Amino acid sequence: MSKQQLETRFKQILDQGDKLFVPYIMAGDGGLDVLNERIDFLADCGASAIELGLPFSDPVADGETIQQAGIRALKSGTTVQRVFDTLKQSKDRNIPIILMTYMNPVYHYGIDAFAKACVASGVSGLIVPDLPMEEEQAVTDVLHQYDLALIRLVALTSPVARQKELKKRTEGFLYAVTVTGTTGERQTFTDRVHQYLADLKVGATTPVLAGFGVSSEEQVKNLARHCDGVVVGSRIVKAFHDGEKDVIKALIEASKQ
Numbered sequence: 094m095s096k097q098q099l100e101t102r103f104k105q106i107l108d109q110g111d112k113l114f115v116p117y118i119m120a121g122d123g124g125l126d127v128l129n130e131r132i133d134f135l136a137d138c139g140a141s142a143i144e145l146g147l148p149f150s151d152p153v154a155d156g157e158t159i160q161q162a163g164i165r166a167l168k169s170g171t172t173v174q175r176v177f178d179t180l181k182q183s184k185d186r187n188i189p190i191i192l193m194t195y196m197n198p199v200y201h202y203g204i205d206a207f208a209k210a211c212v213a214s215g216v217s218g219l220i221v222p223d224l225p226m227e228e229e230q231a232v233t234d235v236l237h238q239y240d241l242a243l244i245r246l247v248a249l250t251s252p253v254a255r256q257k258e259l260k261k262r263t264e265g266f267l268y269a270v271t272v273t274g275t276t277g278e279r280q281t282f283t284d285r286v287h288q289y290l291a292d293l294k295v296g297a298t299t300p301v302l303a304g305f306g307v308s309s310e311e312q313v314k315n316l317a318r319h320c321d322g323v324v325v326g327s328r329i330v331k332a333f334h335d336g337e338k339d340v341i342k343a344l345i346e347a348s349k350q
């Protein structure tokens with residue numbers, strides 16, 4: 094799916110009055126043979142898009158749950174190439190896939206070859222948390238040729254000028270990180286979080302999604318009220334690992350009207 098198709102799909106969901114829900118899963122956790130099945134399950138539950146993590150040995154932004162999932166995936170023999178090959182087997186799915194990867198695997202694969210493989214596997218965009226805005230052009234020049242989105246992260250600690258620039262550049266959606274720290278479930282958020290999300294919404298040309306720490310139905314509803322939806326990672330990864338599919342269904346349901 095192209096960047097435009099991803100953005101159109103998001104708009105349609107929001108126009109219906111629902112909020113966006115983007116679950117994160119780790120490619121190869123549970124073995125690559127379950128990957129397409131898990132994507133289909135999430136699509137059937139009503140996910141708006143899937144954030145698919147590539148396992149990597151130095152995942153600096155990942156908390157314990159996702160680190161462990163990455164270790165399991167690497168141990169079971171997951172590689173970047175195998176993830177692309179697995180995605181290709183079910184390329185005509187009607188849910189956008191956003192790959193979450195660190196810069197090293199992209200650079201190692203070759204930026205152009207990586208982008209080509211994304212298109213051939215039905216991927217719509219990338220999240221690259223260790224690619225700062227100042228360094229992104231070498232990547233975005235290529236992604237734009239292939240109609241792929243670079244989804245950018247903004248932090249609670251980003252100064253106003255930086256937030257503004259990120260809003261200007263945003264593609265697909267703006268990923269508003271709701272904690273200062275790594276991924277992982279949280280009980281509470283800082284009081285500032287609602288205002289932060291509301292400020293990001295002003296003038297942003299794509300939806301704004303809140304992510305990091307979101308793990309209960311109540312948190313989904315509460316945060317989504319102040320922006321366009323949420324990303325949920327660790328809780329979904331844990332639920333797949335523990336076989337709790339009802340938890341996943343209920344979390345996604347909480348984002349609907």
Ligand SMILES: O=P(O)(O)OC[C@@H](O)[C@@H](O)c1c[nH]c2ccccc12
Pocket residue numbers: 117144146154155159193220222275276277278304305306307308324325326327328
């Ligand atoms: O796990 P959490 O706290 O629900 O946060 C989402 C997150 O897992 C997912 O978006 C993600 C996983 N690894 C990342 C690295 C950087 C940015 C985002 C991510």
